[in-house]
Amino acid sequence: MLKLNNIEVAYLNVIRVLHGVSLKVDDGSIVALLGANGAGKSTTLKAISGLLKTEDGEVTDGSIEWEGKxxxxxxxxxxxxxxxxxxxxxxxxxxxxxxxxxxLVGAFNRKDSNAIKQDLEMVYSYFPRLKDLRRNIAGYLSGGEQQMLVIGRAMMAKPKLMMLDEPSLGLAPLLVEEIYDIIKRFNTESKTSVLLVEQNVRVALSIAHYGYVMENGRIVLDGTAEFLKNNEDVKEFYMGLSTVGTKKSYREVKHYKRRKRWL
Amino acid sequence: MSMLVQFVITGLAIGMIYSLIALGFVVVWKSSGVANLSLGQLVLLSSWFTYSMLVQAGLPFYLGIPLVVIFAIILGWIIERIILRPLIAQPILSLITVTLGLAYFIEGIVVIIWPLSQAYLPRFFPTEPIHIGSAVVTQEYLWAAVISLVLFILLSLYFRYNRMGIAMRATADDQKAVQACGIPVTKIFSRSWMFACVLSAIGGILMSSIGGIRPGLVETGLLAFSVVILGGLDSFVGAMIAGPIIGLVETVGSGYLANFIKWPEIRTVIPFIIIVIVMCIKPYGLFGENRIERI
Known part of the structure; x- marks a missing residue:
């Protein structure tokens, strides 16, 4: 289980981007981290994976616990x-x-070459297209194929927690659905927890069990996927839906005030 | 005619040694993007170390050479650990400049420890010359060529099939993604510097078994550099093919030009004329990887 307790992150010791983020990923669950650009979603992931240090960022307060450590x-x-x-x-x-x-680079830290071969086949069974393309130079693959490759590479590490940063970025809707189906299948079949950062709220909540909404470096709302899907604010601000059935009067919409103040 | 054959064979063989040293450059460049400007000095240092082992300490060949290789591995580890690692994530220019500083540092060390201007290694290849047609070639040249070729093949296989080798190539492409896969990039840099040092050590042994140890050995670094530029900075095959070309042009060119031009230094200039021409026509070198950019 992954647990973030009130972490704060600063870049270059000056620019504070996360102001006390707490979240939790239970074993075997899919958790979605939602929010607009610049909310701090990617920074949260990098804080967990330790990549922050190469970007002059640092967890200045709070703690990140993984399996109790x-x-x-x-x-x-x-x-x-x-x-x-x-x-x-x-x-x-x-x-x-x-x-x-x-x-194979994804499987770098694993020693058992038989298991690696098996997992290679497993990845190919999830992404049959990669099998046909396996001798092709990755730089020339299409955007969707590259995204599959990146997810496949993460699978090859046999992770207990896989963190995906916007897997739907720049992909056609059909492909997005395909990739999300595969993430879901991988989650149920291999019991790998998934922490998902996504702007595409609808598709993220379609597979997630639990979700957090971030804004300006804070978590402003969290709940089960069902709860978030039916939440009026999420519907309006992230899915672009208004209350069904009611007629919207645009005269009453003062759009400059329509920004939701969460706190 | 026999002169031409002789020039061609020695040129090719010397060129293979350049290739070998150039491979050391390519390994570091490929994995970390650092241009190692201290190659020639590494060659010089390990040649003198070989001298210490084989002549001053009087060790037999089969004991001395492995010691030199071990020394090179440790040297590579030290260079990466102490000099380059603190500079990770700094601008690449600082890293390249520090290798230049390293070059002068090593040159100074060499002068302090071995204040001789010239020395010769004991001959460890059979001494009787080989007759090829009408040309006579000493065996050192042929051995140098064979050893270079074998090492090249081993290295290519390593980078094609070994998990570490593949990871080293991946690091060249995307350092951050490699870290995200949980791979220690520092280990990869360290490994690449070990390779570079071992390759220049073997290159140094071969060079000095042919021409003795002279301060001029430093220039092989520059020659290896011209090999890399001709072959493409990131291509093993390129380095392996460009080396003999440079060696050939150097020996044949200077061998014949010596009759017309009363300027013995022409030999050292020829490779650099080639660099300039190549840079104008094919800036990536003959076999350099094109940058893959999808739009």
Missing amino acids: RIDKKNAEEIGKSGIIQALEGRHVFGHLNAEENL
Whole structure:
């Protein structure tokens, strides 16, 4: 179980981006972290995975616990080895390696070559297209294929917690659904917890068990996916739905005041 | 005619050694993006260390050479650990500049420890020359070529199939994504510097077994650099092919030009003329990877 207790993160010791974020990922669950640009979602993930340190960021307060141990002072390799793997935002494939080599890099920290071979087949069964493309240079794959490769690479590490940063970024709606189905299947079949950062609230809540809404470096709302889906504010501000059935009078909409003040 | 054959064979063999040293450059460049400007000095240092082992300490060949290799591995580890690691995440120019500083540092150390201007290694290859057609070639050249080729093949296999080798190539592509996979990038940099040092040590042993240990050995670093530029900074095959080309042009060119131009230094200039021409026509080198950019 991953637990963040009131963490604060500052870049360059000056720019504070997270102001006390607490969240929890239970074993085997899918948790979605939602919010607009600049809310601090990616920073939260990087704080967990330890990548913050390479960006001059630091967890200045609070604690991050993983399986009962504090990990907020550990570096990225140790955290990766302890079973938390992050797939970065924006398709960071290894452009000059072929697809299969990309996947093998994901399994770097594992020693058992038979299990690695099995998992390679498992990834290919989730993403049959990657099997056809496995000798192709990753840099020339399409955006969707690259995103599959990045997720497949994270799967190859056999993580206990997989953190995905906007897997739907820049993909066609059909492909988004396909990829989300696969994430869901992977979650149920291999019991891997998933922490998902997403702007596409609708699709994220379709597979998540629990969700957190972030704004300006704070968590402003959380609840089960069912609860969030039916929450009026989430509906209006993140899904673009107004209360069904009522006629919206645009005269009464003072849009400059329509921004929700959460706190 | 026999002169031409002789020039060609020695040129190719010397070129293979350049390739070997150039491979050390490519390994570091490929994994960390650092241009190592201290190659020539590493060659010099390990040559003198070989001298200490084989001549001053009088160790036999089969004991001395492995010791040199171990020394090179430790040297690579120290360089990465002490000099480069504190500079991780700093601008790449600082990292390149620090290798230049390292170069002068090593040169100074060499002068302090081995205040001789020149020395010779005991001959460890069979001494009788080989007749190829009408040309006569000493065996050192052929051995150098064979050893370089074998090491090249081993290295290529390592980078193709070994898990560490693949990870090293991945690091060259995207350092951050490698970290996100939980791979220790520092270990990868350290490994690449070990490779670079071992390759330049073996290159140094081969060079000095042919021409003795001279301060001029430092120039092999520059020659290796021109090999890398001709072959493409990130290509093993490029380095392996460009080396013999540079060696060939150097020996054949200077061998024949010596009759016309009364300027013995022409030999050292030729490779650099090639660099300039290549940079104008093919800035990525003959086999350099094109940057993959999808729009």
